[in-house]
Amino acid sequence: MFSTFLSSSEVCLASILILLVHSTLATTLGGNNKINVKDPRIQEILEWTESFIDRETNSVNSVKLFSVIDAKKQIVSGVKYDFDLELAHTSCPKISANDSKNCGFDHSLPHVACKIQVYDQPWTKTRKVLKFSCSDSPTVEPFMKKFETFEKRHKKEYSPEERKRRFAIFKENMLKIAELQKNEQGTAKYGPTKFADLSEEEFKKQFLGFRPDLKSSSPLWPVADVADIEIPEAFDWRDHDAVTPVKNQGFCGSCWAFSVTGNVEGQWAIKRGKLIELSEQELVDCDTLDQGCNGGLMENAYKSLAKLGGLESEAGYPYDGRGESCKFNKTAVRASVTGGFVLPKNETLMAQWLVRNGPISIGINANAMQFYFGGVSHPWKALCSAGSLDHGVLIVGYGVHSVSHPWKALCSAGSLDHGVLIVGYGVHSVSHPWKALCSAGSLDHGVLIVGYGVHKTKFLHRELPYWIVKNSWGRGWGEKVGYLSKNFLLDYRRKRPIHGYYLVYRGDGTCGVDQEASSATVM
Template structure:
């Protein structure tokens, strides 16, 4: 190839990658390629391949057609966003056959407390901390259990609570035990099971109940069950209380997070959040909290968040959320409602 043709080739390639930033990455990450969008037939082939990958089975041809239309609409959104955004990318995950309304109805569930203590600085354990590490990742310290999946049950509040309790228990005892979200869903009457709840209430329940059972003794069902009181003799993990992080204060959030995984509320109902596949997320979202998750670390410009939508979502079940946004509430309201359990040594 002559030098002028070489130059033209490379300029064309650079222009293509600039127009399609997500396609500069491995196609397997986002689940499709530009060629898949070229015809209705190829879209259908992509849909069938996606169905096989995610073990999707529909009860009728009519339902399949409805899901195919939702799939195409979602793919259009994913592709348009991937062409415009460079810091993160979206992919065809297991939610790609749901309308956005269906997704919001099934996979969220945080109930925000109207009477929550806004100024909790006096009770804040880490108020006087002055120096924290530049980065922390509690996964590498052995304080984070494998990513779990809440299913189509609005029990995110239970998963957020349990992740924080699992973390502090490991930090204090050296043992990482996977604990029971189902016990909270079934037994914590201060919350509403699959219809939503609040992490602060769940922390209080664990204290008054005398602890929380292990996952293996009280496994998750993805639906509400009957509170199993016969399990009372089985081993439990205890905490001594909980504290709220001062509201809308990222510095305090990082102080707490430098010492333990914490529960946080976010607004996760944005369409980009639904299909997040990787990168540092700084996408469109508000601060009306609707989802409970766990912050398990931070880097120079992001907070590491453990979700409860299974390991196929995001970065193996995690999302890196942009920090230093200059908004008091933080991206998606992550600074608004953080809390953490206390466990005495």
Template sequence: MASRFALICLSSLLIATLFRSSFAGDDVSGGAQSDDLLIRQVVDHGEGGAVDENSLLNADHHFAAFKRKFGKAYATQEEHDYRFSVFEANMRRAVRHQKIDPSAVHGVTQFSDLTPREFRQQFLGVNRRLRLPSDAQKAPILPTNDLPTDFDWRDHGAVTEVKNQGTCGSCWSFSTTGALEGANFLATGNLVSLSEQQLVDCDHECDPEEKDSCDSGCSGGLMNSAFEYTLKSGGLMQEKDYPYTGTDKGACKFDRTKIAAKVSNFSVVSLDEEQIAANLVKNGPLAVGINAVFMQTYVGGVSCPFICAKRLDHGVLLVGYGAGAFAPIRMKEKPYWIIKNSWGPNWGEKGYYKICQGRNLCGVDSMVSTVAAVTTS
């Protein structure tokens, strides 16, 4: 008993120390030398994420590599210098994220020259003013005793390629189409890429309980409202017939004669993770809201941060789950969700994000919706 108590105290002290150093700013223990060591662990410029620790590592070197890798160019020297300062701040931020989230890898991504505010404005887009209606249909409780240990809809052909929303806060539309693509696959046996641009241009569905809270193109929206629009409008066109432009300045070009998928019904899934898994396996990929604070610096691995807010600001697609991935600190296997994102295949693990189950981390269990499709000819 005494040894167990001592272990608990030691673990608590370690976590407290990590929190203090993670939120203390740039002056982490050990100064610049310690920062350099940690940066070596989190910066991703090598093949498969590997880093040559014998190479000269400094902010200038990383910024030059970052510009080459992601094709970055700036119009003026003033803009270049400002982006370099933002990049340096984000390298320090990646170090802090690595401490708080040691089972993932954090480092340089295509978003490393953006401030957190710019990142939220350009690449997120769950409209926080919108919330699930109080009368939202609840998904029926499903049996969970025979769930597979691991499951991934990519292995069953129900997930389209990773798409890229660009600098438009339209993540909600990609989450919506991803869920309906999977549901349509289950109904028809065919995987068809559906049009996010139709939702961006044509969907202005509003929350009846909150005035002026509507789906708003690149300014954000909500997946359940988009399902409601799709149900009322008759369905969604294919991507090839209504291609994505990444802007909400165009007129609605919806053509009813080219509908490729129709919504039969949709419902909200319980916060219970076994019910989420059961609905995923039975009904196809699920539309999910998440807090994306750790995603700006995410490179790979299973994200399992010690602490993460549950305020939802990003729409993604839940496509599967895994039985366990090693989480250091906690010293045990942790099951995780497999998330399809909409920032292109060069982000994260080929466009995917893994986040551990168990504590509704980053609100991943808070807004989960399932949709059923009508069989169409």
């Protein structure tokens, strides 16, 4: 009865206060307690603190926050915050009118380590600095320790000169990782994966390969008709024997071929009732519309396969990750391909098509994938542009996972968002980088969507929808043991590892997931 006298905003505020009381009681009363730096209130105080430090430093260029080393608060007559911060110089002069958020870091200058104590009394609108000291941050030593750990974990061996070069690249990548993590909107975790010693150019050349520049000036295939059906909250083609194990493209830009074979494997299994591992090497060697290890396009591959007649099995034409002369044997075809079609650039329609028809090949911006450990990825679009798709993947499903949002969004609905093959959907942690960090205008990787799902937050029960994406970098990449909690490592419903998969936010075109979706047709 009582709730009927409250407005929706009052109910929302009451819920927040209850959560805050619950959180406060779980800490030491009156003591110095650790705080969640992703809390919107703390984020606002950190922005104020960053501005204060920037004004007080003697540097020519502005500095901005790079990482929060430690953060605590103590309840007094107000709140006293103690921050240990690492700041980095930017490329923008202090006299510039540029917003610091638009200024990139200048890594040629040393970082700044600051200890600062801030007093805040919200009801009197009082905020001031009580203590403040800064010095150059010794960044090389912690980077070296991380690099040594990276070398041991991935069994890296370099000559002395090569090690210097790889360490320099590693440091640059660690700064990128920090930027991705700082701006992550989902639950994704980023860190030094096996690719952390590669430059951006090396990574793109060796492990991506989606080539929009190879697209025909006129459409090759029609747009699919999508039935307007009700879809379940989660769906995954792995549950229906339509997805083969995760494969590894190696040092060859053949992601597009893996996306295509994953799609055809799924289509053939659904239509014929038999799941067969098909040959990527056939496409690398025999598809004359694409460029083998130098990249390709899924839509072109469907045309080549229709001309060839189909795909041989993986066992009959095994993968070796090198472009060689074509050895195609038409009598050995195990899955006949007749053509293809493209899907509408609409994620609701993509999910409806997936549930009815099978996994989907897509192009995606892989900017966030190089350093992805697990969780639901939702980068800023500027870091993962949908206009720069560079990787072909396969979406095998979709889902919803829990996520933290700013206070102002606590009472509002969330939003949704790689080039992959979609085969299903489910419930798990998801990557949701800021769109500025994952632009839909820069697709560079081909993958496979195999499903989708939805994750729900523990307290406020907010929903984070995601796609389940099958990648082609082996089982040693992606969601894996050693980096995340058990809930991140196993699909909640199936209780199985999901090594080699990428979970990406669904619903707002994150990383261009909806820009280049397609499928082959089989006979």
